[in-house]
Amino acid sequence: MKIVCIGAGPGGLYFAISAKLRDAGHDITVIERDPPGATYGWGVVYGEDLLDTLYRNDRESARRIRAESKLWQEQIIGLRDVDKAYLPGYGYSVNRAPLLAILAERAAELGVRVQYETAVEDLAEHADADLVVVADGANSRTRQRYQEQFGTRVDYGNNPYIWLGTERVFNEFTVDFEQTPAGWVWFHAYPSADGISTFIVECTESTWRALGLDRADDAEMRRLLEQIFAGPLRGHSLISQSRGKPASWQRFAQVFNQTWRYDNAVLIGDAAHTTHFTLGSGTRLAVMDGIMLAQYLLDQPETALAVKEFDEAGHAAMRSAQIAARNSMAWFERADRYTDRGAKEFCYAMAGRHGLQSPWRYQRYLVQQNLVVRKASRLVGNGQRWARARRRGEPWR
Structure with a gap:
């Protein structure tokens, strides 16, 4: 089968790997608009379940990804x-640049052609392909061109946010809210590489404008945020550029498509669906799309039927995830309603943003604030990590 994949992000590359592993006879080309190594993000997070899936699907790339990953233990809400x-x-978290390098290298080892600095403007350019996999992200140009055919709707969140880095290493997943005269500003931070942490800053639009962040240039923006977060940063600076242009403020794009298929093309990953970054599941879902599509192509000899089944199963699987994502985004858009309470009550409200909580969960949560209980929880977590690493046959880290 001749397959063209538009976009060399995690979803596109991992689909190519998964399809080649299932049928080495596939002729697969991945086309990427940007040059090699160009990525405008920092670290991505993932959990133990995804690591198990990666090892089952392709042990070689999983081993390399795990070696590049950093462990974070416990979440701190301040x-x-x-x-x-x-x-x-x-x-776990891994820097986006080495993740993409690992996947591109693995795809090439399996015989996938990866073409960089090549733009695809129209699906008609690849009308001779049996399948065109559109994996060029939330701002997919291909999807935008055919938005009527895919039934695309894109809604934008209210809060401005920006992805930055810092040399302050956060060993825990940390969310901290700081009060300014203009309102609350907060960050989400976690380790992503040696000596580097991802640092995502978010606030309401009214606070953003009142602080002048809508008008500040890159240097002014970093200086102001370093002042606001002087305590948590412990004297460390913020980093804007990550192998590309300086970071810019964004509003989260909620992408919905009535169908993920049109003609000989199919959408996967963020081109098909998005979930808010506070869930930390975008990369996981893109990778799972790649695996699922590759498996349907193996199981169903008729390509059109395989894509149809993938579309239907994928939409069904995404419903709960996108509901949780909308709830999470909405909670952070009105987070200042909860900041008049102490950190314990505030944290519990944040933890319950996905749905109703049973009364007994609150009692358990209060027990978990005890230092002795927290240390015991870490020991239990270490035991679980050891057991799952041993089951996968990976070295203990």
């Missing part, structure tokens, strides 16, 4: 960097 509360659990 108000003014003084009043803090804690949530148990752990996860």
Whole structure:
């Protein structure tokens, strides 16, 4: 089968890997508009379940990704960097640049052609392909060109946010809210590479404008945010550029498509659907799309039927995730309604933003704030990590 994949992000590259592993006879070309190494993000987070899936699907790339990943343990939610509360659990994060390099290298090893600095303006350019996989992100130009055929709707969130980096290493997943005369500003931070953490700043639009962030240039923006977050940053600076142009303020794009297929093309990843960054599931869902589509192509010899089944199953699987994402985004858009309470109550409200909480969960949560219980929870987490790493046959880290 001749397959063209538009976009060399995690979804597109991992689809190419997965399809080649299932049928080495596929003729697959991945086309990317940007040059190699160009990525405008920092770290992405993922959990143990995705790591299990990566090892089952392609042990070689999974091993390399895990070697580049950083572990974070526990979540810390702070108000003014003084009043803090804690949530148990752990996860992994990996810098986007080495992740893409690993996937591109693995795809090439399997015989996939990856063409950089090549733009695709029209699906007609690849009318001879049996399948065109559109994986060029939330701002997909291909999807925009055919938005009527895909039934596309894009809604934008209210809060401005910006992806930055910092040399302050956060060993825990940290969310901290700081009060300014103009309103509350907060960040989401986690480790993403040696000596570097991802640092996502968010606030309401009224606060953003009142602080002058809508008018500030890159240097002014970083200086102001460094002042606001002086306590949590512990004297470290913020980094704007990540192998590309300086970071810019964005509003989250909620992408919905009535169908993911049109003619010989199919959407996957953020081109097909998005979930708010506070869920940390965008990369996971893109990778899962790639695996699922590759499997349907293997199981169903008729390509059109395989894509139809993928479309229907994918839409069904995404419903709960997108509902949770909308709830999460909406909670952060009105987070200042909860900042008049202490960190423990504030943190519990944030943890319950996805739905109703049973009364017993609150009692358990209060117990989890105890230092001894927190240390015991970390030990339990370490045991779980060891057991799952051993089951995968990976070295213990």
